[in-house]
Each structure stands twice: as C-alpha cells, then as structure tokens.
Amino acid sequence: MASVKTVGLIAGSVAVATLTFGLAFAAAPSHATVKTATVSAPTVKAHVVRVTGEDFKFTAPDVIPAGLTEFRFLNKGPALHHMQLLKLADGKTIDALRAALANPGPPPAWVKQVGGPNAPAPGLESNATVMLEPGNYALICFVDLGGPPHFMKGMVRSLRVARDNGPAATKPRTDVTATLVDYAFKLSSPIRAGTRTIRVYNAAQQPHEIELVQLAPGASVGDFTKWIEKMEGPPPGKPLGGVAGLEAGMSGYFTADFAPGNYALICFVPDAKDGKPHFVHGMMQQITVN
Ligand SMILES: [Cu+2]
Structure with a gap:
C-alpha cells in the first residue's frame, strides 16, 4: 500500500516519561426546584x-x-x-x-x-x-x-x-480547539502548560490527523521530520499521541500533560492527490508551551 505512513522509532532510545492522562468533564450544577422544570442534567x-x-x-x-x-x-x-x-x-x-x-x-x-x-x-x-x-x-x-x-x-x-x-x-470541556485545514493546524489560542484537553476538528476536504511530539531541547519540527526519513541516531523528539485520521467534518478530543517547552504538530496522512504525507505539503507546526 503506497499510502502508508513512514513513522518510525528506534526502540529503547526514547526515555519513558511519567505522563498522566485524563479528561476533565464539565460539572453540571445540581439543584432541583419543585414547581419549575429547571432540573439540571447530571454529568455523564x-x-x-x-x-x-x-x-x-x-x-x-x-x-x-x-x-x-x-x-x-x-x-x-x-x-x-x-x-x-x-x-x-x-x-x-x-x-x-x-x-x-x-x-x-x-x-x-x-x-x-x-x-x-x-x-x-x-x-x-x-x-x-x-x-x-x-x-x-x-x-x-x-x-x-x-x-x-x-x-x-x-x-x-x-x-x-x-x-x-x-x-x-x-x-469534554476543552482548553483549545485545533482546526485542521489543507495543510495547516489552526489553534484557537496558545496551549498553556498543564493538563490540557484539545478539541481537534477537521474543516478540510480530506482526512487529517494530529500527531503531538515533544521536541528535544534545541530540536525543531524539521529536525524531527528529517529524522523520520532515515531514523539514524536518537530521535529529536518524543511522540505523545494526538488524534489519528479524521474524515472531513469530524472532530475528536485528546488530553495531554504539557510541560513547558517546544512541541510539534504533524500530519502524516497521505495526500488525496499525490499520496505524499501531509507534512511534506507543510502540515507541520512548531509550538511553544509556557
Ligand atoms: Cu493532513
């Protein structure tokens, strides 16, 4: 299959981080009234x-x-x-x-x-x-x-x-919305340090994804995508997750612990026209979390 991602990681060369994941849910106020019908729905x-x-x-x-x-x-x-x-x-x-x-x-x-x-x-x-x-x-x-x-x-x-x-x-209650377009990520606001839930919405005409990578100190998103091509030496970043391929119009959520530092957002989905991964078309972005 030509339309396959070429992501690789050298086993054992990536330090295991202590990350905790969890979703924050909006808490609905609970109150009941006798005569009116304003009963809040419980959080499910x-x-x-x-x-x-x-x-x-x-x-x-x-x-x-x-x-x-x-x-x-x-x-x-x-x-x-x-x-x-x-x-x-x-x-x-x-x-x-x-x-x-x-x-x-x-x-x-x-x-x-x-x-x-x-x-x-x-x-x-x-x-x-x-x-x-x-x-x-x-x-x-x-x-x-x-x-x-x-x-x-x-x-x-x-x-x-x-x-x-x-x-x-x-x-889920979300901190930031990441909108996927051809070929970029648009964040509704900067991602602040801490445990954050990101809503990922695909506003484009073809499938896209977000792969979140914590960049090594001094490394750029370009260093990471170059490393992927040959996978020589230690990776200049640590993959953390994100949301895999979404069809046009769909959305999903992910939660990650963001320590201060530099991160990369990358889309590896093969292009509908030429089959090349979307980061080759520019769908990669470096962000700084403070
Ligand atoms: Cu894409």
Missing part, C-alpha cells in the same frame, strides 16, 4: 475503553457500547504504534478490509477514518475521545518502520459497536 462520563498495542497485535474488547468513548491506548512497543479507528460501511467485514488493504492505494470509499489515539512512544499511553455510532469498526496501525506497515503484520482487529440506550455523555 464517556465510556472508557482500554486498548494495548505491541509488535504486532492489538488487545482490545470485541464489543463496546455506542456513544462518546474515551480510548486509552498503551503502546507496549517495542516499535511505535497508534490506534486508528476505521468505520466500515454496513455489510462490510474485517476480512473485506484486509482484502482491500492488500492492494496498493488509498483505503476503499466504504471505510471512514473516525479518529482514535495517535502514536505514543513505546511505554507511554495516549488517549482520544470520539463519538461512536453503532456498527462495524476496525482498529488498525498504519505505522511503517521501513518495512511492511504494521497492519500487514497483524495489527488490524475488528471492533463491534453495539447500540446503547444509556444517557448521552457530556462532551
């Missing part, structure tokens, strides 16, 4: 689903309930992995997906990219919160270490999302 949390990735498989539930869902993805390594969610059209199965992906070129039109936790360095956990409709999905890893992409080695797994009649979850 998103479902939490834990997934692990390793060389080369996912460990995940087979069936989960529909609705707002926070995926927590632990990369047990030793390679870099992410957890892209694909929604399959009605009647399509994981076997049909495998068959389609055996051919080079972009995924078939009956597959929709609906986000998921983007790649954390080995040993780290990343998260993403997305709204899931009932249906058939796949978890897939598009990461490529210069060899076959990881889904060719077994990192594709089916996930059934079943109808859920519970109350709708409260959307």
Whole structure:
C-alpha cells in the first residue's frame, strides 16, 4: 500500500516519561426546584475503553457500547504504534478490509477514518475521545518502520459497536480547539502548560490527523521530520499521541500533560492527490508551551 505512513522509532532510545492522562468533564450544577422544570442534567462520563498495542497485535474488547468513548491506548512497543479507528460501511467485514488493504492505494470509499489515539512512544499511553455510532469498526496501525506497515503484520482487529440506550455523555470541556485545514493546524489560542484537553476538528476536504511530539531541547519540527526519513541516531523528539485520521467534518478530543517547552504538530496522512504525507505539503507546526 503506497499510502502508508513512514513513522518510525528506534526502540529503547526514547526515555519513558511519567505522563498522566485524563479528561476533565464539565460539572453540571445540581439543584432541583419543585414547581419549575429547571432540573439540571447530571454529568455523564464517556465510556472508557482500554486498548494495548505491541509488535504486532492489538488487545482490545470485541464489543463496546455506542456513544462518546474515551480510548486509552498503551503502546507496549517495542516499535511505535497508534490506534486508528476505521468505520466500515454496513455489510462490510474485517476480512473485506484486509482484502482491500492488500492492494496498493488509498483505503476503499466504504471505510471512514473516525479518529482514535495517535502514536505514543513505546511505554507511554495516549488517549482520544470520539463519538461512536453503532456498527462495524476496525482498529488498525498504519505505522511503517521501513518495512511492511504494521497492519500487514497483524495489527488490524475488528471492533463491534453495539447500540446503547444509556444517557448521552457530556462532551469534554476543552482548553483549545485545533482546526485542521489543507495543510495547516489552526489553534484557537496558545496551549498553556498543564493538563490540557484539545478539541481537534477537521474543516478540510480530506482526512487529517494530529500527531503531538515533544521536541528535544534545541530540536525543531524539521529536525524531527528529517529524522523520520532515515531514523539514524536518537530521535529529536518524543511522540505523545494526538488524534489519528479524521474524515472531513469530524472532530475528536485528546488530553495531554504539557510541560513547558517546544512541541510539534504533524500530519502524516497521505495526500488525496499525490499520496505524499501531509507534512511534506507543510502540515507541520512548531509550538511553544509556557
Ligand atoms: Cu493532513
């Protein structure tokens, strides 16, 4: 498949950081009145689903309930992995997906990219919160270490999302919105140091993602994308996660602990026209967190 990411990470060369992840939910005031109908709805949390990735498989539930869902993805390594969610059209199965992906070129039109936790360095956990409709999905890893992409080695797994009649979850409270366009990231405000929840919204015509990388002191986003091409020497940054590929018009959320310093936002999604990763078209941005 030509439209595969070329992200790599040298196992063991990345220090394991102590990061904590979590979502902040808006607390609804609770009060009740006798005569009027102004009863506040209680806060309902998103479902939490834990997934692990390793060389080369996912460990995940087979069936989960529909609705707002926070995926927590632990990369047990030793390679870099992410957890892209694909929604399959009605009647399509994981076997049909495998068959389609055996051919080079972009995924078939009956597959929709609906986000998921983007790649954390080995040993780290990343998260993403997305709204899931009932249906058939796949978890897939598009990461490529210069060899076959990881889904060719077994990192594709089916996930059934079943109808859920519970109350709708409260959307995460967000600190910053990152809007994805062709080919840039637009932040609604600077990201301040601390635990921050970012809403990622794809306003473009084709799929995009955010991969968040904490840059090593003195390193630039260009140093990191150059390093990816050859993967020689220690990486000049540490992947932390973000939100994997989203179709046009879709949104997702991720939460990360931002220590002061420099970070990179990068999109590796292959371009609809020329198949090159979007960072080649300029979809990479360096930000400073204070
Ligand atoms: Cu992109």
